[in-house]
Amino acid sequence: MTIRKDSKLAILILLFGRNWITLFGTGLTTSTAMMIVGFLTATMLGFETPPYLGILMLLIMPGFFVLGLLIIPIGIFWGKRKKAVAEGADAAHITINLRRPEVRGALGLITLLTGANLLIMALVSYRSVEYMDSTEFCGKTCHTVMKPEFTAHAVSPHSRVSCVECHIGPGAPWFVKAKISGVRQVFAVALHTYEHPIPTPVANLRPSRDTCEQCHWPQKFTGDRVKVVTEYTDDEKNTALKTALLMHIGGGELGTGGIHSWHIDPRRKTTYVTTDRQRQKIDLVRVTEADGTVTEYKADGKDLTPEQLATAETRIMDCIDCHNRPTHIYQMPGRALDDALHGGRIDASLPFVKKIAAEALTEAKGAEGDLELIDTKIRSFYQEKYKDVAAAKADKIDEAVREVQGIYSKNVFPDMSVTWGTYPNNIGHTVGENQSPGCFRCHDDSHVSADGKTIKQDCTMCHTVLAMQEENPAALQDLGLH
Numbered sequence: 001m002t003i004r005k006d007s008k009l010a011i012l013i014l015l016f017g018r019n020w021i022t023l024f025g026t027g028l029t030t031s032t033a034m035m036i037v038g039f040l041t042a043t044m045l046g047f048e049t050p051p052y053l054g055i056l057m058l059l060i061m062p063g064f065f066v067l068g069l070l071i072i073p074i075g076i077f078w079g080k081r082k083k084a085v086a087e088g089a090d091a092a093h094i095t096i097n098l099r100r101p102e103v104r105g106a107l108g109l110i111t112l113l114t115g116a117n118l119l120i121m122a123l124v125s126y127r128s129v130e131y132m133d134s135t136e137f138c139g140k141t142c143h144t145v146m147k148p149e150f151t152a153h154a155v156s157p158h159s160r161v162s163c164v165e166c167h168i169g170p171g172a173p174w175f176v177k178a179k180i181s182g183v184r185q186v187f188a189v190a191l192h193t194y195e196h197p198i199p200t201p202v203a204n205l206r207p208s209r210d211t212c213e214q215c216h217w218p219q220k221f222t223g224d225r226v227k228v229v230t231e232y233t234d235d236e237k238n239t240a241l242k243t244a245l246l247m248h249i250g251g252g253e254l255g256t257g258g259i260h261s262w263h264i265d266p267r268r269k270t271t272y273v274t275t276d277r278q279r280q281k282i283d284l285v286r287v288t289e290a291d292g293t294v295t296e297y298k299a300d301g302k303d304l305t306p307e308q309l310a311t312a313e314t315r316i317m318d319c320i321d322c323h324n325r326p327t328h329i330y331q332m333p334g335r336a337l338d339d340a341l342h343g344g345r346i347d348a349s350l351p352f353v354k355k356i357a358a359e360a361l362t363e364a365k366g367a368e369g370d371l372e373l374i375d376t377k378i379r380s381f382y383q384e385k386y387k388d389v390a391a392a393k394a395d396k397i398d399e400a401v402r403e404v405q406g407i408y409s410k411n412v413f414p415d416m417s418v419t420w421g422t423y424p425n426n427i428g429h430t431v432g433e434n435q436s437p438g439c440f441r442c443h444d445d446s447h448v449s450a451d452g453k454t455i456k457q458d459c460t461m462c463h464t465v466l467a468m469q470e471e472n473p474a475a476l477q478d479l480g481l482h
Contacts (some may be wrong), residue, residue, distance in 0.1 A: 019079040025071030026171045031064040031121055040123060053143065058128040062121070069117060084396045115258045121379045126163045132179075138163040145198065148413040152328040157412065160326075161215075164325065167202075167339065169211040176416035177204075195358040196417040201279060201324060208319035212326075216319075221252030228481060230342045231334075231469065234355035238341060244466035246477050259462050263317065270317040272442070275308050279321070280424060282441045285455060297447035297455050322439075325425045332420055336407045351389060357404045366414040371405050378404065 039057040043049060131137055139150025150403035153159060158166070168178045181204070188194040229243040250258015264271065266289040272282050283304055285297040304312060314323070331339070337357050340346045346353060360377040378401050382390040390397065412419050424436030437444075439456065447455040459465070466474030474482065 002408070015107050019075050019082070022072055022075030022079055023372065025068045025075055025129075028071065029065055029068030029117075029143045030060045032068065033117075036065065036120065041128060049244075056132050058124060058131050062128070063118070065124075065133055074443065083201050089291070095395070112131045117159045118402065125307050129237075132182075133162060133164045145189055146413050148197070148330075148418045149328050150415055151410055151413075152330060153362055154327050156327045156329055161327070166211050167205070169206050169214065171210075174206055184376075196415075196421055197413075198416070199277065200423055201320065205320065207316075212323075218260065219252055221250075222249040222260065223258070224248055225468070225481065226481065227463075228476065232341045232348065232354045234358065236351045238350075239470060239471065240348070241341075241469040242471050242473050243470075244481075246464040246466055248464070250308055250464055255383070261325050263322070264319075271314060272317060273304070273309075273312050273314050273323075275312045278424065279313075279315075279324075280436060280441060282447070283308070285442055285447055295449050297442075297449050297453070300446055301448040306471070322426050327426070328420070328423070329425065330411050330423050331407070333407070336411065337361070337404075339402050340407065346400045347393070350382075350393060350396060351386055352381070352398060353378075353400055357400065360404060361408060362420070364408055364412065366412050366417070366419040368414075370408060370412070370414075374408060375401050408477070 036057055038051070056343070135150075135153065139153065153163070164178070167441050185194075197371075225247050227245045227247050229245070231241050231243070233241060235237045248258040249266070250261030252261060260396050262268075269288040271286040271288070273284040273286070276284050281299075283299050287295045287297070289295075320326075337346070337354055341348050341354060344358070356378055360374045362375050363377070379390075379397065382397055425435050426438045426441070429438040429440050439462070442455050443457050443461075445454050445457045466475035
C-alpha cells in the first residue's frame, strides 16, 4: 500500500510514529484522555461512581495525561535530532520547512490536537475542583476517619449544604488554605497518624460571619417562638410529657431583647478565655461596650495563673460557640429515643419500650457485638416479661429493634472511638444525660466582675416556661398546638 506524503495518515506517522518515545507519549495521552472523557461522560449521564474512581480519574490521571503531552514533543525533537546527526547536518539547528505540505498539515493537526487537549484539561480542572468540593469526596474518600461526620451530616438540618460552604466558604484564599491543609490530612490518613476521635472544636475554622452568615441573617429580628419538647417516661405506658417554652430569640441591631439581640449586638464585643480544649469550661468573659467600657467576668472571681494563661485560648464569641453542632449532631440515647417514639418509628404501645431500649443503648458503647446485644436485650425482654405482646406485636418489636440499632449506628463509631457523649452539644442546658453545660458555661452566677456583677442564670432571659413536663398542657391547648 502506497501512502501519500501529504495524507493524514502520513502526517500522523510523521508526528507520532517515528520513534518509541513519541509513540509512548502518544499512547499514554490517548489512553488517559479516553478514560477521562469516558468518566466525565458517565458522570454527566448521572451514573454513580465510587469515590476512589473519582480520585483516580480527576486527580491522578490528568497528571499522566500532561506527562504524555510533554513526552510527545521531547520524542519528536529527539527523533529529528537523531536524523540530523545521521545525515551529517547541524544537530543544533533543526529547521521547519513550511513549504512542505506534510509540515503544514502536521502543524494544523498539532493546533487541532492542542485545542482538544486544552478543552479536556479545562473540563478536568473544573470537574476536579467541583469533585473535591463535593460532600461525597469529603465524607467517603477517607471512610474510617470521616464516617461519623458524614453519617451525622446526612441526617442533619444542613444535609443539603455541602461541606465546603461551611468549612471553607467563599473566596480563593480560604480555598487555597483548605487544600494545603488537605495535603497534611492525606498524609495523616495514609500514615494512620490521625487522632481517635477527631478533636473538636476545629482550631482553624473560618469565622462564622464568613460562612454561617452567608445564609443566616443576624440583622433580622426574629422575636419569640414557641418550642415544644416531647419526652417519654420509662414507665410501662411510655407516657409522653410535653414541655412548652416561649423562646426569646431576639436578633437584629436594635437590641430589643432576646438571646441573639445580646450576643450578636454589633455595638458590643464579647471575648472569652478558656484553658479547656473543648471550650466547655470558660475561665474569663470580657465584654467591651460601644463606649469602650470593658468588664471582665472571672470564673469564681479568680485570676488565671501564668501557667494557665500560657496555654489558654482567647476567642471572640460567634455563632459556633453556642451552635457548635449545627450539622454534625450526635444524640444521647434518651433524646434519640424520644424523637423515634414521637415520630412513630418506635411503637409507643410496646410496654416499657423506652426503658429497655435506653438500657440497651447505654450498654452498647462501642464494642464488638453491640448490635447483637441490642437485638437480644429487647427481644428477650418481651419473650420473658410479655409473651403475649411478643406474639401479637412481633412486627412492631422487629421495627423497634431496627430503629434502636439505627440510633446506635448513627451515634457510635468504634473505629474512631466515638461513643455516647464524645462530642458535647452546647445548645440549651438539658439536665440528666446531656453531656454539656451549654449556656451554663457562662450563665452560672459564678462568673464575677470586679464590682460584684455576675453573668446571670436567670431563666427568663432566654425563655418563658409555658408548661413543664405535662401530659396535656393547657397552654398548648389554648394555642391549638400538639
